[in-house]
Every structure is written in structure tokens, then in C-alpha cells.
Amino acid sequence: MKEETPFRRFVAEFAESPLAVLGLVIVVIVAVLALSAPFITPQNPYDLAQLDIMDGRLAPGSKSMDGLVFWLGTDDQGRDMLSGIIYGLRISLGVGVGSAIVAGVIGSVLGLAAAYFGGKVETAIMRLVDLQLSFPAILMALMILAVLGKGVLNVMLAIVLVEWARYARTARGAALVERRREYIEAAECLALPRWRLLAFHLLPNCMPPLIVIGTIQIARAITLEATLSFLGLGVPITEPSLGLLIANGYQYMLSGKYWISFYPGIALLVTIIAINLVGDQLRDVLNPRLKR
């Protein structure tokens, strides 16, 4: 009999839901695909020398002039959709995960600060959070892009500005409970510097809810990026994310060439749903109130 560590218990509880395990497996596969894109794709979709306009808009399963099989068809530029999707995943995941993490760091710091210092700091931060959360994400993102213009960095900035508030609210909620515990008092008695108390004592104990929110926020960030790119406000056409691939195929869909939009959409869908499944199970496992 192996010794039961908290980590083992966590793994065992997570594995109780087969759907969540499936979700995790898909997330891992998607991440691996995205990371190893240059090594596994049949074609480099950014390398114009490898593209042949004569191969444009071929149906799934057809062959190129030099014998390459396009399993998912090609888009209007003769790009292999399979390769395009894997490279697109890379950008979608990169933007989504990157901005969700930045938002998480900013939001958590502000939330912890609000809970720890209280008073005017707390009022100011939480008012800002309330204001932010009362406007829908898409509107906030549009405002930011309208002022700053389009582009990858601006999209990431928009996602960060949209998402930080939710982390801040969660972090504050968790920290308000934790800061009354004895170990914080003990750390205060040791006269530890404030930053150390916040970063090494308070933060680690507020992590579980932040991790749960973080998973869901990654899925939201990917959706928001895809939506903005679809609207033509996101990534540039030379390095398309999934949203832009879908937008590209839109005009051909009406003439029955469904695959240019359909498959990137499926890839986006599967990714988002898988992340949500993992997030749901994490919430159940990490939430002490639901402990059996």
C-alpha cells in the first residue's frame, strides 16, 4: 500500500470523472501538437515557397501536384488546412494562455493587496473591479482595440484588461478568509517583510480557487481571441490563429466549400470544451465545501 500524499489524493479524486480525464488527455495532446508544430506538420503554412496557388480550395483527401495528401483540404492560398490548424492552435493557445497568465498575476496581486491592506486601497481596487465586471468582455475589448488599434499585442492587452478583475475578486475572497488564520499572525509576529508575507505565506494558500478560475479564464481568453480575430481585429493575416482561419473560410462557405471554416472551428471547439471539462473537475476537487 502506497502512502497517501495530498498530491496522490488529488490525482485520485481528479480521475474519478472519466470525462475530465478525457479532457485532460485532449488538452495535453493539443498542447503537444501546438508546441511541436514545425516538426510534425506536412507543410509550413508560413513558407510561401511551399504553397502552390494551384492547390487552392481542394476538398479534404485530395492530392497536391507533388503527391502530398491534404487530409483536411486546402484554403484559398493552397495552404494545407491540417498544417494551418496546428500552427493556428499554436497562436491561439499562445495568446490565450499568455494573456490569461499575465491577467492572473496582475489580478491576484491586486486582489491580495486589497484583502491584506483593506481600507482605501481595497475600496479603490474593488470599485474598479465592479465597474469592469459590469461591462461585457466583448465591449471592453472593442473599446480597447478601438483606442489602440488592432494587432496581437493589443489583443493580448485587451484580454488582460478584461480578465484581471475576475482573478482580483477571487484572490480577495480567498485572502480575506486566509488572513485571519494563525499562520499569518505568526508570520506577522516574526516581523517578516510585507512582500514576503504576501508572496510566500498568503498567496500559496489562496492558490486553489485561482487555479480553477485560471483554467476557465484560459478557455475564455482563447474564445475572445478567436472572436476578435474573426472580426478582423486580432492577429495579422500572415500568421492566422484559429479565429482568422475560420473568418478566411467564411466567404467560401456559401459556395459549399465548408472545410476551410469547419475544421479550424472543430479544433477550437474541442480545445475549449476540453479545457472547460478539466476546469469543472478541478473546481469540484479543490473546493473544500464539496468534500465528501
Place this chain on the structure above:
Amino acid sequence: MTTWIFRRLIQAIFVVLAMTVIVFIGVNVIGDPVEILISPQADQAERARAVIALGLDRPLWEQYGRFLWNAVQGDLGKSFVFNEPALRLIAQRMPATMELAVTAVLLSIVLGIPLGLYAGLKPNSFAGRSIMAGSIFGFSLPSFWVGLMLIMVFAVQLGWLPSTGRGQTATLFGVQWSFLTRDGLAHMLMPALNLSLGNIALVLRLTRAGVRENMPMDYVKFARAKGLSPVRVVFVHVMKNITIPIVTVIGLEFGSTVAFAVVTESVFAWPGMGKLIIDSINVLDRPVIVAYLMMIVFLFITINLLVDLLYTVLDPRVRLESRE
């Protein structure tokens, strides 16, 4: 009650003012106002003249005062592209967006409440579970992709419904409406459904939670013991108690629905103000962008105010609290 409304009104005005400051700072401090307000074709001398004419050489607070004064009078600048007042452009497109959003909200009520009732009354049935599982998709699917799939299935493959545009419109009160003609309704069905998917899921879940919470309560048992029919118990007694949260959420979601119409309008080429703002961002027609942002913020705050008022009408407890 009157003092409460008055206080709420003053709060709303402050939020509007705060938003004008944010939009003003966004456009004039973060962005370059010369580039924003003067057409890119202008040469150096024209630019210098325009800077003085627009008062961009004045101190910032004075510029803000002028911006606010003009905004109050309904002047938010002229569109570079259409050479028309930006506010009038927005106002022209507004009915299309509004009818789409209102239809979407109606759809979410008409579909969401019955489905939620069913799932709440029979939570363990196969259909009840399927409804709940399906509602997850309503939240997590990217709405633009669902819109594309609707077009692909119902317009391209089956050919039942038109894919884009508003269709035939009829005039009522001097405004063009799609819901008055059959063709217009056919054009509106898919976009409205697409826009309402998230809301349907939301209403459905709220209704289900409300039913599940209320069914074991004493008043339901009493109504049953009195010999009332199950239909009357559910539709009169339980419904009364679950409507309050649903009304609040639908009211608050109306604002997001209008904002989210941006996506639906782009997918279905629906000529509303959402499509206008996307086109304007793409060609940097900034007066229109500013006008849109001001308009939608104003709309949002008005809706929040109305929902609060409605809440006091529906829920006597809130009314009593505010009186104290």
C-alpha cells in the same frame, strides 16, 4: 421611494460622466487626437490649422469641457467615411440592432423558461439531463462559429433560410423594421437564435435552479394539499417566486446582448450598429467609434437603472428596505 430613484439617477449620471472621462482620455491622451480627428489625407499646413480650429492647443481640461458640451448637444463629430454626423449614423443603425436584440431576449424567454421548468421538474429524466448537458454548449461554444454552422446547415445545405442581410423591411414610425414582413422574419430567425443561445442557457439554468429550490417548500405542499392542480401549482405559485431573479438577469443581460450583437451582425451581415462599429474600427473612423461607445455606455446605464426600478416593483421586500 422618490428619494431612492433620485439618488439612483444621480449615481447613474456620475457613471456616465466617468465613462466620458475614460473615453476622452482614451481618444485624446492614449491615442493621438490629431490623427483621430483630422483626416489622414490632410497636409502639414491643413493639420496646423485644424489643430487650432479643433482647440487641440488648449489645456486638457478645457478640451474635455468642450467635448462634454458638444456631447450634451448631441454633437460627437462627423464620420470621415460617410461625412455625416456620427451620432446620426449610429441612430440610423440602432433599430436594426435593437429589434435583433429584443427578439433574441424574447427567444431566450420563450425557449429557456419551458426547458428550465421541464429540467427542474424532472431532473433525473433523460430529457432533463440532456437539456442540462446541452446548456453547457450554450455557454462554452464560440458564438461566431455557431452562427457559421447555422448558415452552413440551414442556408447552404438545406436552403430553408436566407443567410445574410435584413430582407424586406416595412416602415413603422418612420423607421425600417424587419419583423413586420415575412421575409424579414425569415432573415431574422437565425441571427436572433444565434444571439440568444447564451441567454437561453442562462435562463434555462436559472429557471431550473428556482424550480428545484421552490418545489420542496411548504407553500407548494400546502397548495397541493389544498387540492390545486399540478399545473396551477407550477404556473401560478412557483412561477411567481422564480420570476424575480429571471427578470433581473434578463434585464441585465439585455445590455450584453446589444454589445454581443457586434459578433452576430458580422456573421450574418446584419446592417446594425455593431457591424458599423467593426467597419469603423477597420478604417479608423474614430468619431463613429467614440459615438458608438458613448451610446452603448449610456444604454447600459439606462438599462441597469430600469432593472433596479423593475426590481422594486416586482419584489416588495426591496421596496420596504428602501423605505427605511
